[in-house]
Amino acid sequence: MKDELYKTPLKSREKFEFSSKVADVFNDMISRSVPYYEANQIMTAQMAAEFYQDNTIIFDLGCSIGTTAKYLSDAFPDRNFQYTGIDNSPAMVEKALLNTKNLPETHKIHFISGDIEGTDYKNASVVIANYTFQFIPPEKRLSLLQNIFNSLAPSGILLLSEKVLEDDPRFSRVFAEMHHNMKKAHGYSDLEIIQKRDALENVLIPNTAQQNMDLLTQAGFQSTAIYHKWYNFASYIALKK
Numbered sequence: 412m413k414d415e416l417y418k419t420p421l422k423s424r425e426k427f428e429f430s431s432k433v434a435d436v437f438n439d440m441i442s443r444s445v446p447y448y449e450a451n452q453i454m455t456a457q458m459a460a461e462f463y464q465d466n467t468i469i470f471d472l473g474c475s476i477g478t479t480a481k482y483l484s485d486a487f488p489d490r491n492f493q494y495t496g497i498d499n500s501p502a503m504v505e506k507a508l509l510n511t512k513n514l515p516e517t518h519k520i521h522f523i524s525g526d527i528e529g530t531d532y533k534n535a536s537v538v539i540a541n542y543t544f545q546f547i548p549p550e551k552r553l554s555l556l557q558n559i560f561n562s563l564a565p566s567g568i569l570l571l572s573e574k575v576l577e578d579d580p581r582f583s584r585v586f587a588e589m590h591h592n593m594k595k596a597h598g599y600s601d602l603e604i605i606q607k608r609d610a611l612e613n614v615l616i617p618n619t620a621q622q623n624m625d626l627l628t629q630a631g632f633q634s635t636a637i638y639h640k641w642y643n644f645a646s647y648i649a650l651k652k
Contacts, residue, residue: 415436420602429499464566476506556629
């Protein structure tokens with residue numbers, strides 16, 4: 412279904428939520444709004460397959476409609492794995508169950524409707540958080556990262572993708588303009604872009620690219636790297652040695 416949630420003028424500003432309306436159009440919304448979304452999903456799945464340890468669990472924080480699980484299934488063609496996707500939106504989890512019902516039974520895929528801040532990540536070797544931490548209040552991010560780090564098996568990894576700012580506000584402004592132009596090229600009008608931006612204000616709160624690196628180090632990860640970046644979007648890998 413095509414994303415037209417912000418196509419007509421709204422009578423008042425509405426706070427963005429991952430509602431059933433968003434779940435219905437999420438696939439179109441994310442593919443037109445997040446640059447190189449499919450390529451990033453493939454890279455995430457490849458990284459997970461490289462570092463996954465047998466008989467452990469891949470946790471997907473903010474799993475939305477289950478897209479990552481499908482890419483993981485492709486990345487593990489001849490190998491079993493265990494996966495748990497978590498999302499606080501029941502509508503998203505419902506879609507995820509439908510979208511993954513035909514995946515191989517040998518790929519043990521489960522979904523939970525719940526709070527990622529209150530989840531036990533025991534027996535994890537890979538934790539994925541694609542565009543999730545940006546929706547968590549900044550003051551709570553470090554404690555969640557520490558929980559993930561403490562739960563990971565040795566040599567386990569966190570894969571983190573986020574919208575980011577830059578230390579130099581001039582670069583942030585230019586990168587935001589590039590993102591705006593990308594969305595226009597994908598068919599969004601200026602009205603749609605502005606109304607979506609207003610809905611996300613104080614809901615999606617990005618860190619700078621460096622702040623994310625610093626948080627990963629503070630949480631305990633000994634090795635971190637950016638494995639993909641496009642203007643104001645970045646993907647990180649963090650290793651527990």
